[in-house]
Amino acid sequence: MERGLFALPWVPVNIGGSDLLAKAWFGDTQYRVLLSDLNTVWEEEMTTDDIQSRAQDLNKRLRAPTPAFFSHLCSVAQPCFSSEDDDQISTAHVTLEQHGDNLTVKLKSELAGLPFYWEFRCTTTPVGVVCRHLVRPLLAVSRVLQRQVEDLAALLARKDAEIQDYQENGAVLSRARLQTEPFEVHRYRENFFTQIIPQMGVTLDSLGFDSDLQALYMTVSSGKTGQKRKHSPDSSPAAEDNHVSEHHLHITDVPTDVGSSLASQEQNDVKASSGRPQVADRKQAVPLPSAAGSEERSTSRPKKKKAVGLFR
Amino acid sequence: MERGLFALPWVPVNIGGSDLLAKAWFGDTQYRVLLSDLNTVWEEEMTTDDIQSRAQDLNKRLRAPTPAFFSHLCSVAQPCFSSEDDDQISTAHVTLEQHGDNLTVKLKSELAGLPFYWEFRCTTTPVGVVCRHLVRPLLAVSRVLQRQVEDLAALLARKDAEIQDYQENGAVLSRARLQTEPFEVHRYRENFFTQIIPQMGVTLDSLGFDSDLQALYMTVSSGKTGQKRKHSPDSSPAAEDNHVSEHHLHITDVPTDVGSSLASQEQNDVKASSGRPQVADRKQAVPLPSAAGSEERSTSRPKKKKAVGLFR
Structure with missing residues (x-):
């Protein structure tokens, strides 16, 4: 279970009106x-039984x-x-309740025309879990980003050397506004x-834990950074495919907002923290053949009604 | 105390032979x-009493x-x-002992010619402390570094535009090796x-939590990023001056290893994790006037001996 969870990034979610970061792994009748x-950080781990x-x-x-x-x-x-x-x-009605150290x-x-209730009863995680799933990967992500900054600064120095050579050989710009200042890392x-x-x-x-950060998080967490395209064998296709394919997209099809202004940066932050539509108010019918009635009506159905064999 | 601690970065240390990250705030007879x-993360908070x-x-x-x-x-x-x-x-002999959840x-x-013993008896911190002092600042540091990467990529695009203008106007390089590839963020x-x-x-x-990362950590942690040069009023000069002045240096006199190779990056990592000289084996005499004897000898001194009034 731990391994399945490692392969996933944290994602900003809104659960029952509350903004949270989430990481959820659903396996074969376990999660x-x-x-x-x-x-704080909460967790719940549940086996089949x-x-x-x-x-x-x-x-x-x-x-x-x-x-x-399941x-x-x-x-x-x-x-x-x-x-x-x-x-x-x-399609579920979702509510969030916090009582002391517990988050439910x-x-x-x-399901099959009858209400189906579930509760994720999360409790505060031990510090070790916070270290494994947040502190260590975030520290590694920071180091990777530092390296990226160093790389790009080195590239800028090479661009400046090229520009200087043109200039020393008498080249002039046709459009003065294209002129850049030499890049000085200190300044x-x-x-x-x-x-x-x-x-x-x-x-x-x-x-804020945007898709770029998620991709970096997964890369450092996977521990086999050259083999990202392999699925870990013990995770369910349902959970794994969604996330891994999403991040393959981010890794190869990088967002093109590189020259983004302060405005778009702020927009990202806002979006990440509060832009997700709340699911609490939605009460769509479950797309099952027998799920024609509303939740209210279905609770008043005769007890003997049997839909797809899950309820008696 | 919390505020004093926020103003400090984590630093890699070696305590009694073990590599750790540390964050320590010493105030006016409290720490x-x-x-x-x-x-895991351990902590100890001690008041005067x-x-x-x-x-x-x-x-x-x-x-x-x-x-x-003190x-x-x-x-x-x-x-x-x-x-x-x-x-x-x-100048102290330092040992580290771990028993269950406790780290001492x-x-x-x-001191004054007599042995002076101290123990930092640290216990596992609550998750909230880990969130405040590691998770949240590291997430903020990651976002700041992401922004820096975006900034530098935008600068590279401007350099390329300038280079393209020179080239379109017929400029040629005197040294072909200075030619750079246009920067493509996806690639x-x-x-x-x-x-x-x-x-x-x-x-x-x-x-690895190097000085650049420490500077970023402090910047995001201070919460008043434009006023870094102000010392927080409630922290002791002894603890605060060391760190703040150190980081002013990093902010204004940035390390010039921007074009650092993979080799130097690895060197940093090695240095950060194990390069600190171990202090456990050092037994230098305390530079007090009366501290002439060795630790062993001083324990056998007559009990009545009074040095500078701290012992009786």
Whole structure:
């Protein structure tokens, strides 16, 4: 389970109206979910037996074995823990409850024409989990980005050498506005610290974890940075394919916002922290053949009604 | 205390032979220490009364009030928790003991000719502390570095436009080797992910937290990025001056290793994780007038001997 979770990035989500970072792995009738508001980190890990037992508690009439309803649980739960970029929409009614150290994500969906309830009952993770899934990868990401900055600064020095050679041989610009200042790393860094960073409005509260950062996070977390295209064998296709394919896109088809202005940067931050549509108010019908009624109506159906064999 | 600690970066240290990241704030007869091996994070926070009580327990003959010995404690303890770049050397014998969730740093130094013992008894921090002092700042640092990468890529595009103008007006290079390829962000990013990162040997175990990263960490942590030169009023001059002045240097006098090769990057990593000289084996005499004897001899001195009024 830990391995499956390592292959996934953190993504900004909005669960029941709250902005959080999420990392969720759904396997073969088991799952592990991590959530964070950057003040704390919660998690829940559930095996097949745990899931069966809770499903029974929450859905008294449910008599199906775990595999029979787990795919439905995945289909309504995964969108809640996925990036908005995935365009996944949960058909479940989602609420979030925090009591002390516990954070519970409650889902109400419809399965075979009857309401299906689920709760992700997350508790505060041990510090070791925070270190493995946030501190260490973020430190590695920072080092990788530092290296990228060094690389680009070295490239700029080479551009300046080329420009200087043209100029020393008498070349002049046809459009003066194209002239650039020679890049000086000291001056650039000082300006960046004193002018750019303050304007960026970097806040420690921001849940900004955009797709580029997700791609870097996954690259350093995978531990086999040259073999990103391999799927880890123990993760479910449902969970793994979504994320890995998403990030292959980011790695090879890099966003072209490189020259982005301060404005677009801020836009990204805003989008990351609050732009995700809330799913709490949506009550779409489950696209199952028998799911014609509303949730309210289905609860008043006769108990003997049997739809696809999950309930009795 | 929290505020004083926020103004400090994490620094790689070697304590009693173990590589750790440290963040230690020493105030006016109080301190707070954070240590991490990136698997967990430990901390100890001590007030004047706590310090007085422990000093009494560990040094039975000590009768001085806390302020009288606290400056000595700072002088021997601070170098243990400071970056190797500070060139601070502790005169104490330092050992590290881990028992379960507890990490104890034991110091044995010499004060007024008698042995002076101290123990930093650190316990696992709550997740909230890890979030405040590691997760949130590292996420902010990553975003700042992403922005820097975007900035530099935009500058490269401007250089290319200037070069293209020269070329279109017939300029030729006098030295062909100065010619650069036009910068293409997609190709660069793909190459960086597939070629450079794997060669960097980024490991999640690395405690690499170099001075540039420290400067960025402090900038985002300060929350007032435009006013870095102000000292926070509640931190001790001893602790604050060392670090702030160190980082002013980094901000204005940026290291010139911008074009650093893979080799020097690796050198940095090695240096950060294991290059700090171990202080455990050093037993220099404390530079006090009466500190002439060795530790062994001083323990056998007659109990009545009184040196500078700290012991009776």
